[in-house]
Amino acid sequence: MSVACVGSLSTQARTQRLRSPAGLGLRTGPFSAQIHTRLPDVAAAVGRLYADYPLLNEEDFYDFRVGIARPPGLRSIWQPQVVFEHDGQTPFNPLPGDQGFPLLEWGMNWCVYGLCHQYLILHAAVLERNGHALILPAPSGSGKSTLCAGLLFGGWRLLSDELTLICPHQGNIVPNPRPVSLKNQSIAVIESFAPQVQFGSRVHETSKGIVAHFKPPPDAIDRASDRAMPAWIVLPKYRAEHPATLQPLEKSRAFMHLVENAFNYDVFGAEAFQLLGSVIDRSLCFSFEYGHLPQAVQLFNRLADGQDCTAPA
Amino acid sequence: MLKAADSSLLCALRDPGQVAGWPPARCSSLLHQARSNGLLGRVAHRVVGACQAAALPVPATLMGHFESALRLCRTQQAEVQREALFLGAALRELGAPVVMLKGAAYVLAALPAAQGRLFSDIDLMVPKADLDRAESQLMLHGWMGGAQTAYDERYYRQWMHELPPMTHVHRQTTLDVHHTLLPESARLRPDAAALFTRAQDIPDWPGLQVLGPADMVLHNMTHLFMNDETRHSLRDLCDLDALLRHFGAQPGFWEELMARAQLHQLTRPLYYGLRYAVGCLGTPVPEATQSAVARLGPPAPLRLLMDALWSRALDPQSKLRHRSSDALASWALYVRGHWLRMPPLLLLRHLSIKALRLHEKRPLTAEEATG
Numbered sequence: 001m002s003v004a005c006v007g008s009l010s011t012q013a014r015t016q017r018l019r020s021p022a023g024l025g026l027r028t029g030p031f032s033a034q035i036h037t038r039l040p041d042v043a044a045a046v047g048r049l050y051a052d053y054p055l056l057n058e059e060d061f062y063d064f065r066v067g068i069a070r071p072p073g074l075r076s077i078w079q080p081q082v083v084f085e086h087d088g089q090t091p092f093n094p095l096p097g098d099q100g101f102p103l104l105e106w107g108m109n110w111c112v113y114g115l116c117h118q119y120l121i122l123h124a125a126v127l128e129r130n131g132h133a134l135i136l137p138a139p140s141g142s143g144k145s146t147l148c149a150g151l152l153f154g155g156w157r158l159l160s161d162e163l164t165l166i167c168p169h170q171g172n173i174v175p176n177p178r179p180v181s182l183k184n185q186s187i188a189v190i191e192s193f194a195p196q197v198q199f200g201s202r203v204h205e206t207s208k209g210i211v212a213h214f215k216p217p218p219d220a221i222d223r224a225s226d227r228a229m230p231a232w233i234v235l236p237k238y239r240a241e242h243p244a245t246l247q248p249l250e251k252s253r254a255f256m257h258l259v260e261n262a263f264n265y266d267v268f269g270a271e272a273f274q275l276l277g278s279v280i281d282r283s284l285c286f287s288f289e290y291g292h293l294p295q296a297v298q299l300f301n302r303l304a305d306g307q308d309c310t311a312p313a
Numbered sequence: 314m315l316k317a318a319d320s321s322l323l324c325a326l327r328d329p330g331q332v333a334g335w336p337p338a339r340c341s342s343l344l345h346q347a348r349s350n351g352l353l354g355r356v357a358h359r360v361v362g363a364c365q366a367a368a369l370p371v372p373a374t375l376m377g378h379f380e381s382a383l384r385l386c387r388t389q390q391a392e393v394q395r396e397a398l399f400l401g402a403a404l405r406e407l408g409a410p411v412v413m414l415k416g417a418a419y420v421l422a423a424l425p426a427a428q429g430r431l432f433s434d435i436d437l438m439v440p441k442a443d444l445d446r447a448e449s450q451l452m453l454h455g456w457m458g459g460a461q462t463a464y465d466e467r468y469y470r471q472w473m474h475e476l477p478p479m480t481h482v483h484r485q486t487t488l489d490v491h492h493t494l495l496p497e498s499a500r501l502r503p504d505a506a507a508l509f510t511r512a513q514d515i516p517d518w519p520g521l522q523v524l525g526p527a528d529m530v531l532h533n534m535t536h537l538f539m540n541d542e543t544r545h546s547l548r549d550l551c552d553l554d555a556l557l558r559h560f561g562a563q564p565g566f567w568e569e570l571m572a573r574a575q576l577h578q579l580t581r582p583l584y585y586g587l588r589y590a591v592g593c594l595g596t597p598v599p600e601a602t603q604s605a606v607a608r609l610g611p612p613a614p615l616r617l618l619m620d621a622l623w624s625r626a627l628d629p630q631s632k633l634r635h636r637s638s639d640a641l642a643s644w645a646l647y648v649r650g651h652w653l654r655m656p657p658l659l660l661l662r663h664l665s666i667k668a669l670r671l672h673e674k675r676p677l678t679a680e681e682a683t684g
Contacts (some may be wrong), residue, residue, distance in 0.1 A: 025656035061337035088633040
């Protein structure tokens with residue numbers, strides 16, 4: 001049974017749903033979100049970037065009810081702003097008026113890592129190939145997002161570009177594919193590596209610089225219920241002009257990197273220690289430096305095929 | 314009585330087993346009402362328990378969120394217990410009773426009211442005469458006072474019934490230290506000495522006590538119905554329901570509750586507490602008690618007004634929508650909460666200062682900092 005997608009709605013129907021009390025409902029991986037907005041630019045970006053996502057109805061269950069709106073008050077007249085709404089609250093300060101779509105994405109990420117302690121959640125990108133998951137835990141600025149975007153155009157299935165969800169019962173990764181965000185120079189790098197990419201939103205002068213989003217390939221969305229067991233943990237670091245180099249990483253250090261990048265480690269406590277320990281036990285752990293994206297993608301494809309790609313000692 | 318008595322959240326709290334048969338949209342409504350009222354853990358605990366007892370499956374859509382909330386509750390309870398160990402050690406030399414209050418008391422005394430409950434601060438009470446020494450002991454063990462301005466310092470120490478909130482320098486946990494149940498400036502004056510006389514030791518927690526059952530219930534009612542913030546009102550009402558169901562089974566409890574309410578001049582909060590617990594959550598209260606308490610209520614016009622205000626404050630959906638009537642009710646209760654805590658002139662001064670921000674943000678002098 002095929003499910004209707006957000007893209008099947010006409011612009012008018014989409015705008016109407018977003019403005020209605022029932023909102024526009026869509027599914028992203030294990031979560032269902034009801035989105036509300038009266039802002040045309042946000043509505044258009046939702047239409048472009050969530051076009052391939054399953055559409056839901058008023059009678060469906062929703063994990064999150066979110067919205068982007070103008071804050072009340074006269075300030076809107078000369079300096080438009082946007083706020084993120086969740087369940088009737090506005091948990092964040094307003095942002096400038098053209099940052100509605102990035103704010104929606106950041107807000108939806110917050111809903112996941114702030115409220116969904118049924119999963120242990122890492123700040124990490126995660127992709128799948130041949131049934132195995134590659135986890136890239138790293139803070140912003142490490143080149144993780146560029147590498148992730150390169151890999152998903154290089155034959156890897158995107159599970160998530162930001163939030164790695166680990167199921168505490170089965171120990172596997174739960175896909176949560178959403179529009180992929182890139183910043184600043186990464187945007188040009190990916191446009192050159194994958195000219196077919198279509199950015200559905202591009203915003204300047206955010207606190208992180210230029211932020212753009214593109215929609216993930218359809219297979220990421222179609223196979224969003226296919227979980228994968230972790231197999232590789234790689235700490236990436238972009239260094240200009242550096243050849244793609246994979247170095248084995250001590251498991252204890254890799255473990256600490258996962259702990260440092262876990263949003264809700266303290267909520268899980270001892271259970272997190274055990275769970276991350278078993279993730280590390282079954283994974284090969286590496287640190288990785290690269291300067292050229294195509295070379296990096298080739299190396300990872302060889303890694304996925306079972307070849308030894310580590311640098312000589 | 315309450316218009317919103319058929320809201321998903323209140324239905325689930327009164328009869329949790331029925332959730333097993335709910336359609337997706339109603340489950341969704343339950344999730345959002347529970348979350349915005351701070352009751353997801355409580356609902357999770359009740360629904361999971363009821364479904365297990367009836368051998369019914371919990372709706373899969375809700376189960377993930379229930380698991381999440383219960384995990385968070387377990388972690389927070391462990392933190393409260395750990396913090397209690399540190400508090401016990403810090404105040405061991407005080408030589409005065411240390412009485413744990415509210416949520417922390419429910420956890421340490423292993424009361425049903427603790428199940429599925431989320432926590433933010435820890436509250437405790439020491440006799441007024443020992444307050445300064447208690448503060449010193451706590452500071453020696455790493456708790457720091459947190460008043461923002463000289464005005465806030467005076468507000469807490471002089472007019473309220475507590476020290477300014479303290480934060481532990483390493484653990485970042487917060488602590489509120491009280492010396493009675495209500496501000497000294499309030500119209501009603503509970504008998505603080507009598508509170509300490511009836512306080513009970515907690516098994517497994519030497520050096521720490523909890524209020525006697527009737528006093529614990531009255532404290533909840535007082536906090537609920539005389540507070541200025543209505544954000545946690547429904548959560549506090551659920552605590553009350555759990556406390557009354559548990560203690561109500563003990564012989565002599567209801568008579569003791571009436572007697573202590575008279576002693577502490579807390580008959581009006583008792584009236585409201587039972588009225589709304591029965592009306593919203595169906596708490597079982599003996600007929601004799603209900604009749605006796607009915608005589609303690611306000612005149613009819615005031616009762617109608619309070620019903621209108623509280624039915625909005627306790628409506629699970631009031632936090633999800635932005636209706637001016639809800640905001641007005643909230644504001645009215647905010648002013649009332651302050652009115653009950655302060656004489657009129659002091660209240661006027663306090664609200665003006667807060668509104669106009671007349672107090673300067675300047676560093677405290679040495680005298681002001683030590684009160």
